[in-house]
Amino acid sequence: xxxxxxxLQQSLCxxxxxxxxxxxxVGPGGGSVLLTRDTGEIIITRHGQRILNTLHLEHPMARMxxxxxxxxxxxxxxxxKSFILLLAALLRGIQNLSDKHGRGHSTAPYLRNLxxxxxAFSYKEFDDIITHKILPNAYFYCNRHGYxxxxxxxxxxxxxxxxxxxxxxxxxLRRVLCEFYHKVSQxxxxxxxxxxxxxxxxLLHTTVTGLPIGCSEVIEGLVVTRDWSVWTDxxxxxxxxxxxxxxxxxxxxxxxxxxxxxxxxxxxxxxRALEQKLASVLQLQVRVLLSSVKQPETVLQWARLNHxxxxxxxxxAQLDLLCRISGTETVPHPSLQHLLMLKFCSRVQLxxxxxxCLGTFSQGVPQTHTLVLxxxxxxxxxxxxxxxxxxxxxxxxxxxxxxxxxxNEYTNSETDNIRETQENCESSVLVxxxxxxxxxxxxxxxxxxxDLWGRIMRAGGVIPVGGxxxxxxxxxxxxxxxxxxxxxxxxxxxxxxxxxxTLFSRRRFLDAQTHLISELKQMTNVQDLSKCSELKFRxxxxxxxxxxLESVSSKQxxxxxxxxxxxxxxxxxxxxHTRTPLLTHPSTSSEDEEGETENLHLSDN
Amino acid sequence: MNADDEDFEWEPPSEAExxxxxxxxxxxxxxxxxMGDYLLKGYKMxxxxxxxxxxxxxxxxxxxxxxxxxxxxxxxxxxxxxxxNAQAALTQVRERQLAAQPTPESNGTSxxxxxxxxxxxxxxxxxxxxxxxxxxxxxxxxxxxxxxxxVNPPFLPPSNPPLQPVLPPGPTNTLLHHPALSxxxxxxxxxxxxxxxxxxxxxxxxxxxQLCNLIRGCAESLRSLKELQL
Numbered sequence: 134x135x136x137x138x139x140x141l142q143q144s145l146c147x148x149x150x151x152x153x154x155x156x157x158x159v160g161p162g163g164g165s166v167l168l169t170r171d172t173g174e175i176i177i178t179r180h181g182q183r184i185l186n187t188l189h190l191e192h193p194m195a196r197m198x199x200x201x202x203x204x205x206x207x208x209x210x211x212x213x214k215s216f217i218l219l220l221a222a223l224l225r226g227i228q229n230l231s232d233k234h235g236r237g238h239s240t241a242p243y244l245r246n247l248x249x250x251x252x253a254f255s256y257k258e259f260d261d262i263i264t265h266k267i268l269p270n271a272y273f274y275c276n277r278h279g280y281x282x283x284x285x286x287x288x289x290x291x292x293x294x295x296x297x298x299x300x301x302x303x304x305x306l307r308r309v310l311c312e313f314y315h316k317v318s319q320x321x322x323x324x325x326x327x328x329x330x331x332x333x334x335x336l337l338h339t340t341v342t343g344l345p346i347g348c349s350e351v352i353e354g355l356v357v358t359r360d361w362s363v364w365t366d367x368x369x370x371x372x373x374x375x376x377x378x379x380x381x382x383x384x385x386x387x388x389x390x391x392x393x394x395x396x397x398x399x400x401x402x403x404x405r406a407l408e409q410k411l412a413s414v415l416q417l418q419v420r421v422l423l424s425s426v427k428q429p430e431t432v433l434q435w436a437r438l439n440h441x442x443x444x445x446x447x448x449x450a451q452l453d454l455l456c457r458i459s460g461t462e463t464v465p466h467p468s469l470q471h472l473l474m475l476k477f478c479s480r481v482q483l484x485x486x487x488x489x490c491l492g493t494f495s496q497g498v499p500q501t502h503t504l505v506l507x508x509x510x511x512x513x514x515x516x517x518x519x520x521x522x523x524x525x526x527x528x529x530x531x532x533x534x535x536x537x538x539x540x541n542e543y544t545n546s547e548t549d550n551i552r553e554t555q556e557n558c559e560s561s562v563l564v565x566x567x568x569x570x571x572x573x574x575x576x577x578x579x580x581x582x583x584d585l586w587g588r589i590m591r592a593g594g595v596i597p598v599g600g601x602x603x604x605x606x607x608x609x610x611x612x613x614x615x616x617x618x619x620x621x622x623x624x625x626x627x628x629x630x631x632x633x634x635t636l637f638s639r640r641r642f643l644d645a646q647t648h649l650i651s652e653l654k655q656m657t658n659v660q661d662l663s664k665c666s667e668l669k670f671r672x673x674x675x676x677x678x679x680x681x682l683e684s685v686s687s688k689q690x691x692x693x694x695x696x697x698x699x700x701x702x703x704x705x706x707x708x709x710h711t712r713t714p715l716l717t718h719p720s721t722s723s724e725d726e727e728g729e730t731e732n733l734h735l736s737d738n
Numbered sequence: 739m740n741a742d743d744e745d746f747e748w749e750p751p752s753e754a755e756x757x758x759x760x761x762x763x764x765x766x767x768x769x770x771x772x773m774g775d776y777l778l779k780g781y782k783m784x785x786x787x788x789x790x791x792x793x794x795x796x797x798x799x800x801x802x803x804x805x806x807x808x809x810x811x812x813x814x815x816x817x818x819x820x821x822x823n824a825q826a827a828l829t830q831v832r833e834r835q836l837a838a839q840p841t842p843e844s845n846g847t848s849x850x851x852x853x854x855x856x857x858x859x860x861x862x863x864x865x866x867x868x869x870x871x872x873x874x875x876x877x878x879x880x881x882x883x884x885x886x887x888x889v890n891p892p893f894l895p896p897s898n899p900p901l902q903p904v905l906p907p908g909p910t911n912t913l914l915h916h917p918a919l920s921x922x923x924x925x926x927x928x929x930x931x932x933x934x935x936x937x938x939x940x941x942x943x944x945x946x947x948q949l950c951n952l953i954r955g956c957a958e959s960l961r962s963l964k965e966l967q968l
Binding site for chain 1: 750759766767770771773774775777778780781782783784785786787792793794
């Protein structure tokens with residue numbers, strides 16, 4: 134009876150169970166899962182992250198995998214289900230190896246060694262393969278199949294959403310999100326827009342329950358989810374004052390010392406102080422007051438009398454955003470007050486509520502707009518918001534990774550410029566525009582470009598969905614010249630095919646694979662862009678619509694994350710169960726820590 | 739590496755081993771699928787494993803632990819040889835009967851027979867019922883159990899006839915004392931006899947299959963009745 138590594142068996146068990154749960158939801162044709170919470174709330178979802186978070190998992194390995202998945206999806210918001218599929222396929226591949234090759238391949242030291250080799254591969258050679266093989270081929274594919282740069286965003290977002298929402302909902306949301314992006318960017322700097330949208334998404338969207346999804350729209354200006362306390366239409370642009378504390382509480386002046394001796398004329402004193410403040414506000418010719426706190430009734434009365442619009446209890450984060458976008462002047466008057474110009478103020482009716490809408494003059498990018506997302510039920514609405522946020526995270530990740538790739542390439546091309554131009558004539562599209570730039574920062578030139586999506590496509594940042602990336606990588610890994618580790622390459626190559634296998638039925642899978650490989654061979658032989666034929670992608674069911682796209686960088690990140698998680702799983706020597714109960718925050722569970730310390734101890738050799 | 743010396747002894751896994759590995763993998767797939775379904779129903783995956791089979795335990799909403807493999811799937815060790823299971827069960831019953839009655843007067847060959855039956859060729863399962871059924875009529879203290887094997891060659895492999903003398907003394911000596919149990923046993927035996935006779939005369943396949951099932955059911959009831967006593 135040979136000693137099998139306990140970590141391989143257990144992790145295979147755990148990950149296979151998760152795979153069975155998640156497999157049925159993969160892809161645009163996948164089903165949804167209906168989960169009932171203990172509170173009775175029903176969730177119908179296809180989103181991998183949400184499904185995994187809702188399961189009750191106390192097994193320490195399962196919790197560790199869940200942590201890895203959460204960390205990965207915070208970076209790219211993509212590929213949760215593919216993560217689990219790929220991890221399961223890798224573990225199964227390792228199990229097959231140990232079955233076929235006997236005892237030597239199933240001992241703990243061998244497995245740890247294998248895990249480290251795979252991790253080392255993901256650090257070094259994988260990057261090379263992506264940069265030199267996958268990215269150029271991705272560009273060839275897109276070019277060959279006639280993708281236009283104007284439709285790239287549409288297809289990217291569409292591809293992301295299609296796997297996460299039902300078909301009807303996906304179409305509507307895609308249209309709304311693209312409209313949102315275009316209105317905010319107004320054709321200007323795309324990268325800045327995406328960064329802005331990603332970092333401020335929670336402030337830039339409003340949810341409305343009870344309306345169908347088709348009512349989702351983009352509104353100009355910033356919607357504040359409060360109604361005006363005092364409303365007068367300023368008719369056009371107006372000066373606005375932002376106050377962060379109540380105007381009535383003027384007793385405590387500059388210092389924080391409170392004297393408790395109450396004087397008999399206290400009321401008249403406070404009244405006088407308040408009047409002074411309000412007079413100074415009037416002097417500034419302010420027509421709109423935006424307050425982050427509730428103001429006393431006297432202030433409301435005063436505002437009504439003087440035809441000043443007042444908005445109370447505004448989220449201070451939104452106020453900060455307003456200040457940042459419009460550029461404010463600080464008033465030297467006591468306590469934090471900022472003055473800014475608003476383009477317009479209005480009231481909007483969304484669903485059953487009336488909200489305030491503030492328009493700003495923004496110089497250049499970004500033009501403030503708010504995304505209004507409607508959904509019939511809170512659960513569905515929650516998912517829509519999650520998917521929208523994830524779409525912008527994905528775009529952000531794509532832009533950032535492409536910038537860093539181009540920076541690397543620029544520094545490399547500086548040293549051997551001539552060699553690069555002589556090599557691939559197609560990738561010279563990237564190099565030829567830059568060889569004359571000597572000192573200019575490449576990231577700036579990339580940022581200021583108008584045609585963001587065209588540049589992304591030319592850099593090979595996007596690739597058609599449906600397993601293209603996996604097939605390509607599989608092919609290159611198997612045919613790679615023998616640098617390093619054939620065993621781990623083969624293992625990874627076989628495991629990669631699990632995703633297209635799940636997406637397609639068996640016959641279509643073989644079809645797709647052979648078709649792709651033959652196209653690849655044709656392209657490497659011909660390498661002439663002007664002669665690209667009108668071949669449509671076979672996955673397309675004969676329709677004339679181009680296939681959706683996915684981001685190569687998120688796929689790359691997925692493989693790296695999976696290999697890191699695999700390394701952690703295989704390096705577990707033993708699981709020690711402690712008496713302390715599991716804390717609700719997964720990262721502080723004591724069993725995980727025990728596993729971690731075991732980890733550290735055993736990976737020292 | 740200390741695995742070097744093991745490498746010299748390593749051979750590629752044989753056909754049988756590959757089959758076992760394959761069967762184990764399929765069983766594991768089934769377990770994973772069932773566990774996945776339970777997780778979606780709200781069961782909790784615990785950090786402990788079952789002591790019997792090593793599968794990860796689940797806990798339902800009522801805090802009761804549940805092992806999928808033990809309670810839903812069959813025990814797997816000899817999954818590719820199901821006849822061995824039934825065989826093992828029968829031999830266990832026979833051993834108990836032998837242990838219960840000390841005098842082997844008509845069992846001149848009985849001491850040889852159990853080993854023969856254990857090491858004999860495993861009988862196909864569908865013949866078990868027939869075999870036990872055909873032993874049924876021989877339970878009546880008949881002087882010549884020998885004619886019975888003569889009827890049975892189409893059903894049974896040759897290792898069977900030696901078994902016939904084993905059983906008849908067994909049950910008769912271990913007659914149940916409780917009147918209800920003994921009447922139950924009598925009724926079952928009667929049905930068994932009738933079914934055997936019908937089987938000998940039946941011409942349709944369907945009827946034969948059903949009669950065989952009935953005989954198998956009677957044999958199992960007899961076995962359970964005996965176990966009640968033991």
